[in-house]
Amino acid sequence: MERFLAQNWTVIQPALFLTFTxxxxxxVDLWLKEEERxxxxxxxxxxxxxxxxxxxxxxxxxxALESPVTGFGGMVVLDTFSLLFQLLFALVGFLAVLMAPRYxxxxxxxxxxxxxxxxxxxxxxxxxxxxxxxxILFLGIEVLSIPLYILAGFARxxxxxxxxxxxxxxxxAFATGFLLYGTALLFGATGTTNFEGLRNSAAAAEPxxxxxxxxxxxxxxxxxxxxxxxxxxxxxxxxVYQGAPTPVTAFMIAATKAGGxxxxxxxxxxxLAPARxxxxxxxxxxxxxxMTWGNVGxxxxxxxxxxxxxxxxxxxxxxxxxxxSGSLGFVAVLVYLLIYALMNxxxxxxxxxxxxxxxxxxxxxxxxxxxxxHPGAALLMSLFLLSLAGFPPTAGFFGKFLLFTAGVSSGLLxxxxxxxxxxxxxxxxxxxxxxxxxxxxxxxxxxxSRSWLLAGALAVAAVGILLIGLYPTVVVQxxxx
Amino acid sequence: xxxxGFPVLSTLIFFPLLGALFIAFIPAERPKTIAQVAFGxxxxxxxxxxxxxxxxxxxxATFQFVESRPWITMFDMPVITYKLGVDGISLWLIPLxxxxxxxxxxxxxxxxxxxxxxxxxxxxxxxxxxxxxxxALDVFLFYIFWEAVLIPMYFLIGIWGGExxxxxxxxxxLYTMAGSALMLAAIIYLALGMMDQTRGLTFDxxxxxxxxxPPRVQLLAFLAFALAFAIxxxxxPFHTWLPDAHVEAPTxxxxxxxxxxxxMGTYGFLRLAMPLFPVAVKEVAPVIAGLAIxxxxxxxxxxxxxxxxxxxxxxSSVSHLGFVMLxxxxxxxxxxxxxxxxxxxxxLSTGALFLLVGMIYDRRHTRLMKDYGGLWRxxxxxxxxxxxxxLASLGLPGLNGFVGEFLILLGAFQANPWWAVFATFGVVLAxxxxxxxxxxxxxxxxxxxxxxQLPDLNRREVLVLVPLVALIVLIGVAPxxxxxxxxxxxxxxxxxxxxxxxxxx
Numbered sequence: 001m002e003r004f005l006a007q008n009w010t011v012i013q014p015a016l017f018l019t020f021t022x023x024x025x026x027x028v029d030l031w032l033k034e035e036e037r038x039x040x041x042x043x044x045x046x047x048x049x050x051x052x053x054x055x056x057x058x059x060x061x062x063x064a065l066e067s068p069v070t071g072f073g074g075m076v077v078l079d080t081f082s083l084l085f086q087l088l089f090a091l092v093g094f095l096a097v098l099m100a101p102r103y104x105x106x107x108x109x110x111x112x113x114x115x116x117x118x119x120x121x122x123x124x125x126x127x128x129x130x131x132x133x134x135x136i137l138f139l140g141i142e143v144l145s146i147p148l149y150i151l152a153g154f155a156r157x158x159x160x161x162x163x164x165x166x167x168x169x170x171x172x173a174f175a176t177g178f179l180l181y182g183t184a185l186l187f188g189a190t191g192t193t194n195f196e197g198l199r200n201s202a203a204a205a206e207p208x209x210x211x212x213x214x215x216x217x218x219x220x221x222x223x224x225x226x227x228x229x230x231x232x233x234x235x236x237x238x239x240v241y242q243g244a245p246t247p248v249t250a251f252m253i254a255a256t257k258a259g260g261x262x263x264x265x266x267x268x269x270x271x272l273a274p275a276r277x278x279x280x281x282x283x284x285x286x287x288x289x290x291m292t293w294g295n296v297g298x299x300x301x302x303x304x305x306x307x308x309x310x311x312x313x314x315x316x317x318x319x320x321x322x323x324x325s326g327s328l329g330f331v332a333v334l335v336y337l338l339i340y341a342l343m344n345x346x347x348x349x350x351x352x353x354x355x356x357x358x359x360x361x362x363x364x365x366x367x368x369x370x371x372x373x374h375p376g377a378a379l380l381m382s383l384f385l386l387s388l389a390g391f392p393p394t395a396g397f398f399g400k401f402l403l404f405t406a407g408v409s410s411g412l413l414x415x416x417x418x419x420x421x422x423x424x425x426x427x428x429x430x431x432x433x434x435x436x437x438x439x440x441x442x443x444x445x446x447x448x449s450r451s452w453l454l455a456g457a458l459a460v461a462a463v464g465i466l467l468i469g470l471y472p473t474v475v476v477q478x479x480x481x
Numbered sequence: 482x483x484x485x486g487f488p489v490l491s492t493l494i495f496f497p498l499l500g501a502l503f504i505a506f507i508p509a510e511r512p513k514t515i516a517q518v519a520f521g522x523x524x525x526x527x528x529x530x531x532x533x534x535x536x537x538x539x540x541x542a543t544f545q546f547v548e549s550r551p552w553i554t555m556f557d558m559p560v561i562t563y564k565l566g567v568d569g570i571s572l573w574l575i576p577l578x579x580x581x582x583x584x585x586x587x588x589x590x591x592x593x594x595x596x597x598x599x600x601x602x603x604x605x606x607x608x609x610x611x612x613x614x615x616x617a618l619d620v621f622l623f624y625i626f627w628e629a630v631l632i633p634m635y636f637l638i639g640i641w642g643g644e645x646x647x648x649x650x651x652x653x654x655l656y657t658m659a660g661s662a663l664m665l666a667a668i669i670y671l672a673l674g675m676m677d678q679t680r681g682l683t684f685d686x687x688x689x690x691x692x693x694x695p696p697r698v699q700l701l702a703f704l705a706f707a708l709a710f711a712i713x714x715x716x717x718p719f720h721t722w723l724p725d726a727h728v729e730a731p732t733x734x735x736x737x738x739x740x741x742x743x744x745m746g747t748y749g750f751l752r753l754a755m756p757l758f759p760v761a762v763k764e765v766a767p768v769i770a771g772l773a774i775x776x777x778x779x780x781x782x783x784x785x786x787x788x789x790x791x792x793x794x795x796x797s798s799v800s801h802l803g804f805v806m807l808x809x810x811x812x813x814x815x816x817x818x819x820x821x822x823x824x825x826x827x828x829l830s831t832g833a834l835f836l837l838v839g840m841i842y843d844r845r846h847t848r849l850m851k852d853y854g855g856l857w858r859x860x861x862x863x864x865x866x867x868x869x870x871x872l873a874s875l876g877l878p879g880l881n882g883f884v885g886e887f888l889i890l891l892g893a894f895q896a897n898p899w900w901a902v903f904a905t906f907g908v909v910l911a912x913x914x915x916x917x918x919x920x921x922x923x924x925x926x927x928x929x930x931x932x933x934q935l936p937d938l939n940r941r942e943v944l945v946l947v948p949l950v951a952l953i954v955l956i957g958v959a960p961x962x963x964x965x966x967x968x969x970x971x972x973x974x975x976x977x978x979x980x981x982x983x984x985x986x
Binding site (some may be wrong): 270392 | 555624628635652659
């Protein structure tokens with residue numbers, strides 16, 4: 001019994017550590033004065049850092065094992081795939097926390113809940129990455145989402161933040177319904193919620209014959225598609241990302257999406273692998289629609305947060321190319337999600353840098369002539385935007401290259417052609433920001449707020465983008481092994 | 482492999498980048514120091530490129546000064562190598578790049594007064610990227626440099642350009658990106674398709690040369706590559722970005738655009754498209770030659786219609802590059818070596834023309850022909866230098882343009898006499914618009930009183946032009962000096978294309 005318990009605890013150790021820190025943060029909050037609230041951020045940093053260290057150590061140990069460790073009766077697995085994702089979540093959480101304190105302080109909402117909710121949400125993602133059962137998949141998504149519903153509305157008196165929260169909550173609840181109904185139907189069709197069981201029964205019977213199975217799969221994809229903002233379930237994305245407090249948006253854009261993809265890959269390849277020819281063509285078409293929709297939408301935006309939200313939809317489409325491409329695709333997806341997280345966190349970091357009191361610089365017109373006043377900020381923003389657009393020698397190019405290589409190698413040449421044409425389209429709106437910053441005359445000097453924590457986050461993102469761009473071997477070797 | 486004993490190509494490529502980094506640490510309040518350091522860096526890099534030229538063995542067809550080390554390793558395979566080398570085809574493009582960068586920077590001393598530091602940093606970064614394109618022997622590496630060229634040029638046009646600079650720079654970037662996007666897909670597709678024959682995923686160009694690609698794939702892949710290169714060249718009808726970008730760019734930007742960037746397109750055909758897809762090349766050569774001829778005539782005709790000196794020169798580039806393409810796709814040794822020589826010639830003469838226009842623009846801030854006239858009397862040195870360059874550009878015997886065009890026409894005639902017939906009209910038209918331009922600007926009475934007191938060229942400006950004019954004359958009188966080293970490589974390429982196409986029959 002004791003060994004059984006010990007093994008179970010091991011399997012969810014990073015998630016446990018995150019939850020534990022979240023509780024500590026909530027408790028410590030009670031004793032802190034207003035001006036000491038930065039300690040909450042430091043505690044959370046320890047939480048994310050610790051979770052990262054635990055995941056890294058477990059990853060070292062797991063690599064040597066023949067078969068991965070499972071826990072809770074085979075419902076959760078601890079393998080390199082899950083641990084790499086957990087490392088990514090910890091990194092994103094860490095950087096997001098670095099970006100938060102000054103923003104919160106200026107709005108007098110630096111409270112323990114904020115950090116605790118970030119930690120809880122990340123714990124949900126950790127669970128999701130190791131899911132081996134539809135129940136855990138569901139549980140992971142809920143633990144991930146519920147804190148985010150609150151966080152999206154954290155800037156409470158502000159209307160668009162409340163709107164974001166409500167919209168996210170209502171649509172999220174709806175997606176959860178789909179997920180749950182899909183789970184029920186799959187259980188009805190196969191008599192199990194375990195991925196291994198699903199796999200076996202899908203392999204034994206012709207899945208196309210079984211209507212209940214097919215509908216169940218479709219409903220599950222709707223639910224997960226919502227989380228990764230796959231078209232046509234992406235409608236919430238621009239509103240929520242625009243309205244949510246900027247550090248929360250940065251966290252959502254980088255981490256939530258990665259969590260959603262972790263869950264999707266788990267479901268598709270561990271649970272529904274034999275039904276590959278059912279979901280493959282469907283998702284390929286949706287990937288093409290997603291990237292095109294995202295890019296066209298981004299072309300029309302005047303608000304930089306909204307533009308980045310649409311761009312994140314487009315990037316979800318690119319990542320889907322990797323998701324559909326088997327094991328080489330997983331490597332590509334992981335590398336890309338890491339790069340994607342760095343460039344988005346970086347871009348949002350620069351937005352945070354330009355705050356004027358409580359007012360944020362969000363209208364694209366306000367970026368005019370930024371290079372004159374804040375050359376450093378403009379340079380960083382350009383780096384992140386060029387990386388998002390996929391220009392070499394930034395990491396964004398290498399990431400796309402990996403995704404596209406994986407795509408072509410699994411016979412998705414047409415989808416890759418759609419994707420490269422889409423990246424050309426995307427250059428237009430990323431470049432427009434650079435045009436504003438460097439090539440147009442300024443209207444007024446934008447504000448600038450200094451923060452060492454934020455500077456640290458930006459430095460990590462910028463160095464990461466350049467390092468991965470110039471010497472990608474580091475990351476690829478790490479992930480492949 | 483390396484006769485010199487140190488990695489000369491890497492040094493050559495990355496020295497300007499190091500210089501740019503160094504400049505980043507000079508305070509912006511000292512624009513003079515910055516400009517001087519930038520010129521010093523460019524000059525040293527030019528000397529380095531001469532080291533390459535003088536140590537190049539002209540009897541060999543193989544790549545020289547080769548450097549190779551694994552760069553990106555995946556699955557314990559060196560998938561992408563950092564591989565550089567020079568052969569007869571790329572040899573002259575390297576000193577051309579460094580020379581035009583150096584004179585471009587020297588010219589800019591007088592005309593760039595705003596945001597000086599960023600300007601010189603970008604010029605040097607651009608130099609690094611261009612040299613990378615001409616020396617990369619790994620397709621992935623080539624693509625990286627190819628795309629990286631866009632970023633500095635985008636800023637150069639967008640920040641220091643003329644009135645319509647924003648439109649021009651976005652158009653330039655989007656056109657080029659649109660072309661190269663499909664090339665990326667094709668590169669990935671080819672690399673994966675060759676995996677069996679190259680024993681694992683590799684982007685090493687020399688390994689790719691050994692593989693015979695099935696003809697159907699060749700055709701599709703060729704089209705994807707050709708689109709990227711044809712936009713860059715630009716081949717008619719993909720030229721519409723060129724007048725905007727060339728006219729709006731700052732002078733040194735136009736020099737680099739016309740002098741070097743366009744050659745990246747023709748070089749791409751020579752280095753990638755022709756050796757990799759010989760069957761497809763043989764098949765579509767008549768189409769491309771036809772488009773090239775249309776470009777020659779169309780470019781010349783439109784150039785004649787221009788009122789703005791700079792856009793006249795821009796359109797003349799369309800015509801000249803048509804000649805280059807015609808020479809290359811004649812697919813024989815005469816045409817091809819003429820085409821390669823003409824790439825260098827066009828870089829020198831059009832580069833010099835843009836510099837000359839820039840010099841007069843800095844004095845009068847107009848580029849319209851009607852604002853000038855009779856300048857011969859006020860600015861004799863300027864007029865003399867302009868005349869030499871204009872004559873070179875229209876192909877006067879004894880100057881460089883003649884040699885290139887003659888060889889191209891010779892090659893085109895062997896391939897198809899009609900090609901040569903039509904192309905010859907282009908030579909005539911070139912004389913018409915160039916002399917018309919020259920007459921309008923320099924002859925006749927001084928119609929505009931503002932032109933009475935124009936100062937002639939200063940020492941720096943003469944210094945900018947002298948090396949270009951000297952080379953124009955040198956290539957004109959001793960073309961063999963420049964043709965001989967490229968001969969073995971050109972013959973090997975022609976041989977490769979012909980044999981592969983024959984084998985298909």
